[in-house]
Amino acid sequence: MTKKVLIVDDEPNIVISLEFLMKKEGFEVSVVGDGEAALEKIAQFSPDLVLLDVMMPRRSGYEVCQQIRANPAWAGIRVVMLTAKGREAEMAKGIAMGADAYMTKPFSTKALVAQVRQLLGP
């Protein structure tokens, strides 16, 4: 069965690159541009994994992650946080919020794909 990946980021060009990478891996991909829309999309698209940007309008990635973890129905969803802020403290915060992995921008496409594959592994 095809795994589903939701991409949440407000930078159109980054979204294009992520979409290309995930589709190439054979996942079913959906895209939204802010945190508010992300929560709606999760409910309707029920992804297996969310690529989540931190700095976004309306609702930050941290908040979205917290919401996901607060909902028992979404317990199986994997979350990979992406951020242009590379501080230790922020990484720790992302993990504390319940993210499964945390990657700093700019990321290596190979590392990102490997991380996603590992989290969605058989």
Added chain:
Amino acid sequence: MLQGSVIVLCSFAYLGALFAIAYYGDKRADAGRSIIANPYIYALSMAVYCTTWTYYGSVGRAASSGIGFLPIYLGPTLVAALWWFVLLKIVRISKANRITSIADFIASRYGKSHLLGGLVTVIAVIGVIPYIALQLKAVSNSFIILLNYPAIVMPQRADTAPIWQDSTLYVAAILAAFTILFGTRHLDATERHEGMVAAIAFESLTKLVAFTAVGLFVTYGIYAGFGDIFDRAREVPSLRQLMGMDGSGPNYGNWASLTFLSMLAIMLLPRQFQIAVVENVNENHVRKAIWLFPLYLLLINIFVLPIAVGGLLRFPGGSVDADTFVLTLPMAHEQEALALFVFIGGLSAGTGMVIVETIALSTMVCNDLVMPLLLRQRWLGLQRWSDLSGLLLGIRRGAIAAILLLGYIYFRVAGEAYALVGIGLISFAAVAQFGPAFFGGMFWKGGTRAGALAGLCAGFLVWGYTLLLPSFAKSGWLPAGFMEHGLLGIDLLKPHQLFGLTGMDEITHCLFWSMLANIGCYIGVSLSRRPSALETGQATLFVDVFRPTSGAAGPSFWRGTARIDDLLPLLGRFLGPQRVRSAMEHYGRQRGVASVRELVADADLVHYAETLLAGAVGSASARVMVASVVKEEPLGLDEVMNILDEASQVRAYSRKLEQKSRELEEASRELRAANERLRELDRMKDDFMSSVTHELRTPLTSIRAFSEILLDNGDMSLAERRHFLSIITKETERLTRLVNEVLDMAKLESGKAEWRDTQVDMRQVIDESIASTGQLFRDKSVRLETRLPGSAPPILADRDRLIQVMLNLLSNAVKFVEPHRGVVIVRMSYGGGQLRVDVEDNGPGIAADDQQRIFEKFRQSGESLTNKPQGTGLGLPISRQIVEHYGGHLWVESHPGAGAAFSFTLPLEDAYTASPDAAAATNA
């Protein structure tokens, strides 16, 4: 017909009510719940200033001299403005030294001098007795007039009636009894007469209401208001002249001297000192009285002129004494009840004055005249009496009776010589002689006992010669010859034209010469000799009373040995053992001593005992009494000076310390603020770095991702490959722009930016900017309109920087408007020394909260929107830096949904500040 018995009954009922109020006031005071502890009662009691002289006499004076009655009230009103400082200082000094009267005040200031206290007392008694006589006369005259109701008959001369039929005698006797009853309940004069003050306040209210009632009756009952009365007065030639309606102004010299005289009187009359200082409960009341008391004076004077005019119109030809108009006008209109009320009002004005004045005088006579004399008579053996408090009370009661008797005698003998107002002014002039020694003593440390004595004597003698003796002569007691030819036939000694000085009325004349002699002697004699040790000490206590001192009582000018076993019995003899014990226990508690037995008889305690005693017998006598039981080693002047120096050194040192600690506090506050600022800057730098990092990483992310994708996927279609390569190019441009702007911003902020200033034509700058952004507008189909004048005065600035600002504003505008429907308008105008450019769009507008934030670094409008705008977030901050560099402003005006207008101004050079004709602006 008003029956005599009804009038008498009403009078006694009124006096009974007064007594009840006084009794209640005293009871409440004993219970510790004062009814007079409020500023209104205090200000009302001060209105004891307004006697029958005001109540009946003001109208009399107004009837003879128009508004000439006013200076007597103008003076106190003016002086009240100084109370916050002068009266407050008097009250403070008097409380600290337990001053009992004005004589005590002056005696205490000049080294607790018996002689000075006695002299002040004598002057006060001589000066004030005619004034008391005046009250008696007014009360009895009004009684007689009222007795004849409804006929208006002027009373006969008093001395024609046998003495036992003279109602004045009975009035005097009743007042004496009344004053003794509630004026000498306590011994300690500094222990206030609360009941009396409450009664006096009530009297002030009564006379004000009664006088106002007559005023209203005359003005609105008989006539039709102020206008009507004065219109009628204008028709009578003599009245027109009186009211100054014919253009003749008042006599300003006379006005000035009367105003000055009453300024002194309000402070120096014994009864005013008694009420304002001795009976003062709380210093704060003084501050309220500053406006309350003048207000009272204003109210009681409003109807003086209408009543005077009304009386002159009703009783032309002088058949009725103008001094009685207040009473006779209601009688002439058969207003029985009002007439009776007026009589009661006059009674209250008279009794109020007599009660307070005799209490004040009896305290002075007892403490400053009789006791010092008695204590000096060793054969009486007073020093050995075990309880003197009864003797003191006896003396005071005797003094009250004697003073009223003297007043009555004066009334019998001389009371007809002058009109009411004349007598009052003679009294005022007498007490005015206290002025130099009194005020000089408060503010000048150089004044000495000898100077004060010389000044008082000189002033008093001149007063006696120029005012008192002539008044005797007018009464026929003295041959009138010395009035016309001068003493011993010497022309220069004519009492009303001393040394040939003419052209003044008698009061101004007396005031001029007596003040000249008084002040001259006071200052001259004071300067001729150094003050003694005691004088120096007292001078410091008085003049520097507001200076903060380290100890409780300030510097102590006493040295010697004393035994508590001697002091306590001494105090007990005057004050009663019970009161002495509680006072000593209070003193001990303040110093943390458990029982009276353990008190040490040091300088402090001796000083305390002396002030305690001073409250009962006056400062001069208290000093003699205390000196008789302690062994004092007299201090030399040098030692007093040393104590003063030491005290002032300690003060200076502590001031310096305070100063230092203030400076230290200030410095540490500044340090904290600087530290805070530093931390803030640090935080801002961190934020900035974090923002820059974020902004750099974002394009880098795209560039890296697509580069890797292109590298790893050789089999991509050409179109896709192109698409991705174009993204990489765009993101690289974005990165470059960002790096440039960050560097630019850093240069601007650190002041290292280069400015190539030349004469710039703003019109050209705008045109050029529009040309370079033209493609952006065309791409989005946004319309651009310009409203620019044909030319603009040149500006000295960096042309490229101004273009940078314009480009930023234009590209922002086009960025935020909707495609096809968007309109951007560029305007330019100049005038008032500046040039202004506006860039207006019809985009979504900017929320009020964001209007400041968009000028911060990396803060973009629409951060809360899904569509993140392109741009670095540095354009507006940079533009603002540039505009402000040239002394201009950059700001935004916007309402969400209604577009935004970014405007900036730049100052023009001086030569081009003239505004052009508005029509010069053309549409381009």
